[in-house]
Amino acid sequence: GQNIDQPTEMTATEGAIVQINCTYQTSGFNGLFWYQQHAGEAPTFLSYNVLDGLEEKGRFSSFLSRSKGYSYLLLKELQMKDSASYLCAVSRYGGSQGNLIFGKGTKLSVKP
Amino acid sequence: DAMVIQNPRYQVTQFGKPVTLSCSQTLNHNVMYWYQQKSSQAPKLLFHYYDKDFNNEADTPDNFQSRRPNTSFCFLDIRSPGLGDAAMYLCATSGPGQISYEQYFGPGTRLTVT
Numbered sequence: 001g002q003n004i005d006q007p008t009e010m011t012a013t014e015g016a017i018v019q020i021n022c023t024y025q026t027s028g029f030n031g032l033f034w035y036q037q038h039a040g041e042a043p044t045f046l047s048y049n050v051l052d053g054l055e056e057k058g059r060f061s062s063f064l065s066r067s068k069g070y071s072y073l074l075l076k077e078l079q080m081k082d083s084a085s086y087l088c089a090v091s092r093y094g095g096s097q098g099n100l101i102f103g104k105g106t107k108l109s110v111k112p
Numbered sequence: 113d114a115m116v117i118q119n120p121r122y123q124v125t126q127f128g129k130p131v132t133l134s135c136s137q138t139l140n141h142n143v144m145y146w147y148q149q150k151s152s153q154a155p156k157l158l159f160h161y162y163d164k165d166f167n168n169e170a171d172t173p174d175n176f177q178s179r180r181p182n183t184s185f186c187f188l189d190i191r192s193p194g195l196g197d198a199a200m201y202l203c204a205t206s207g208p209g210q211i212s213y214e215q216y217f218g219p220g221t222r223l224t225v226t
Binding site: 105 | 145152154157214215218219220
């Protein structure tokens with residue numbers, strides 16, 4: 001079966017650093033995505049990892065270990081607007097073939 | 113701006129009354145997806161079109177159908193909505209030339225079934 005696990009909720013303080021973990025077990029792997037979703041809105045793309053290692057993009061970084069079936073999203077210098085759900089999603093096959101399997105999302109609350 | 117548009121943003125229908133949700137895109141992407149997302153749950157892929165080829169997920173109920181008359185438009189038809197079909201329905205697109213084949217999502221249509 002397909003399984004993607006991430007914590008349900010996290011709380012952090014404005015200006016701090018937070019790490020959101022994701023573990024996956026899927027039949028097939030062609031990359032892992034992180035999306036941000038504000039309440040009542042559509043998911044927006046944050047990052048994509050297909051090789052092991054760290055990808056950095058401004059305040060956001062994403063890490064992947066394929067051998068461990070593990071990824072994390074690192075958010076630095078947290079801002080109030082970062083309060084949202086963060087979805088981990090695995091692409092199982094290559095090309096534009098759909099098959100994105102989403103985790104349930106981690107709801108992050110940033111407090112002053 | 114190139115985008116994915118969904119109409120309406122909010123739709124109320126009655127139990128058993130057919131309803132159609134629409135999605136259009138100006139990105140000229142060849143793949144279009146429909147997801148169902150219930151509260152505090154992951155988006156669940158219902159089906160997708162790769163060009164004109166329709167790909168249904170194995171566990172998508174027969175009550176859900178889709179049409180793609182051209183590259184830009186895609187419709188989700190719910191033939192006999194039940195109370196359990198109340199959810200946010202997300203349309204997404206992806207296309208060639210993108211290294212990551214990231215999916216671009218529309219704002220969603222929130223469906224209420226009364």
